[in-house]
């Protein structure tokens with residue numbers, strides 16, 4: 001019985017060995033085959049390339065609008081497109097395509113037309129003795145395109161650059177750099193600055209994500225040369241802005257986030273908001289006008305911060321009225337409890353409370369100078385207030401508000417400045433101007449009022465009538481001030497008498 005069992009195991013072993021041997025031979029043969037194929041293919045390709053170079057010595061580079069299925073269009077594509085929209089770029093193109101520029105959701109951008117080559121057009125360009133050719137391609141989106149995915153919804157567009165092999169180094173090196181640089185310059189030139197606000201549809205709405213900021217084009221015309229203030233003070237502010245704008249290395253070296261806080265304080269109508277516009281125009285920055293009372297929680301405040309771009313000014317207008325920022329900082333537990341209340345509808349006592357902002361002083365302090373404040377760079381934070389004395393010292397300490405600017409009543413320099421600005425003539429020798437100067441030394445008037453009196457109201461208005469209006473207003477203000485002083489003195493006397 002054992003003899004038969006041994007025989008059976010030997011035959012099994014033989015079968016297994018044979019199968020392994022056959023398989024190995026087959027694999028080896030195929031490996032050889034594959035290797036041979038690869039060898040021939042490589043050799044063939046090399047020879048084909050050499051042949052192609054003789055027959056067609058041209059190379060090409062393609063710039064696709066959406067690289068590798070990204071949602072955001074490629075920077076290189078946009079730079080090439082901008083380059084080709086320049087006069088030199090489109091000179092040789094016979095058929096142009098006109099599109100609305102940039103963002104399609106604002107009127108100013110819609111008005112701008114971007115001219116580009118239509119599908120199949122070709123244009124030649126010259127660079128340091130080399131000639132290159134650009135052509136535009138456009139392929140219809142696939143039928144199974146995902147509707148909400150921008151890169152799959154529209155035509156797949158690309159630009160192809162062709163050049164002779166002998167210009168390879170020149171084109172791939174300097175020419176492409178030149179195209180990108182020029183393209184970027186055109187984009188900056190056409191860039192529309194924006195004024196953002198957080199009073200918007202925010203978060204998820206009907207299942208679609210909405211931006212936390214909405215924007216309009218920033219078109220405020222005020223510049224520093226139209227702003228009345230002490231010339232030395234104005235120069236100091238401009239110098240400070242210049243140092244900030246060019247301070248990237250400095251901020252890096254000292255390990256500080258590249259941001260700076262400005263506190264503008266003074267009576268209503270002294271030009272605080274106007275100063276923000278002048279700053280934005282001077283620095284060429286966007287403006288984020290943050291309405292703090294519309295921000296529900298500290299977490300929402302952080303979300304807003306994360307969604308802001310660099311090269312921007314974030315403004316908190318009338319910060320003293322925004323929230324109760326005069327109180328003490330709350331403990332972390334108190335804050336968390338408040339945020340929980342906000343998130344849990346059952347713990348909201350009534351509708352009125354629901355809409356009330358739960359942003360706390362410490363939330364705001366962290367927003368301005370905490371860890372999160374370092375996200376993004378090259379950002380100014382500006383507070384404006386009529387009542388600087390009401391603000392918590394922590395909020396305006398150096399590091400949060402680095403530069404404090406007192407925007408005050410109109411002085412003699414500002415009066416001369418505003419007269420020249422509004423009347424467009426030299427009135428220094430005018431008798432009424434002398435009278436206005438004398439009165440302004442006795443009574444306070446804010447620049448907005450001085451400017452208003454000096455504004456021509458009818459076509460018959462001239463410098464004389466405008467100055468007369470200003471003098472009358474100053475005299476009236478002087479009388480009112482005198483009456484107030486008398487009244488106050490009388491009240492004081494009455495008080496003493498009662499005592």
Ligand SMILES: Nc1ncnc2c1ncn2[C@@H]1O[C@H](COP(=O)(O)OP(=O)(O)OP(=O)(O)O)[C@@H](O)[C@H]1O
Pocket residue numbers: 226227228229266267268269270271272273274275385386407447448451
């Ligand atoms: N210093 C100034 N130079 C030139 N124009 C000024 C100046 N100050 C105010 N104005 C003009 O007065 C108007 C109101 O100014 P602005 O809104 O900047 O005042 P404000 O200080 O922000 O007032 P508020 O505290 O009420 O917000 C603007 O149209 C502005 O052009």
Ligand SMILES: [Mg+2]
Pocket residue numbers: 272273274317384
């Ligand atoms: Mg203002």
